[in-house]
Amino acid sequence: MMFSAKELRRLILPLVVEQVLLITVGMADTVMVSSVGEAAISAISLVDSINILLINVFSALGTGGAIVTAQYLGREDGENASRAAKQLLYVVGAASGFIMAVCLVLNGPILRVLFGAAEADVMGPASISTSPPCPTPSSASITAARPSSGPWAIPRSPCTAPF
Secondary structure, three states: OOOOHHHHHHHHHHHHHHHHHHHHHHHHHHHHHOOOOHHHHHHHHHHHHHHHHHHHHHHHHHHHHHHHHHHHHHOOOHHHHHHHHHHHHHHHHHHHHHHHHHHHHOHHHHHHHHHOOOOHHHHHHHHHHOOOOOOOOOOHHHHHHOOOOOOOOOOOOOOOOOO
């Protein structure tokens, strides 16, 4: 069975949009830190390569799951198609949760193993960009009202970015 040009465009268009969005995220990261300096741009590039790898791994899992589900749907076996889709969601959810936990806990050692030869002024921002965000008050008025000296002083968060 041959697909028409219209059907192929309907299949290809979402893939092209996905790739454009992935590239845009990487470019936006670089643009946001471009005024900070070369070390920050290098750090973002290091971390982006890991992000792209993980995105491609999960895309491959999704594609494989879609193929298995499509085979069941082609056989008109809706029950097994639903089961395959459910298993895919569970596997991808568990794998992403596990990878997230490992990366949050071991971000420094992972970066040192992968990019050990990188300079310290690059590894610092790379480590920070893979760390969880520092807890800060969500309102600027709360931050401004916090006493910073005297008997009621509230210590500032130890989280600071080196760049």
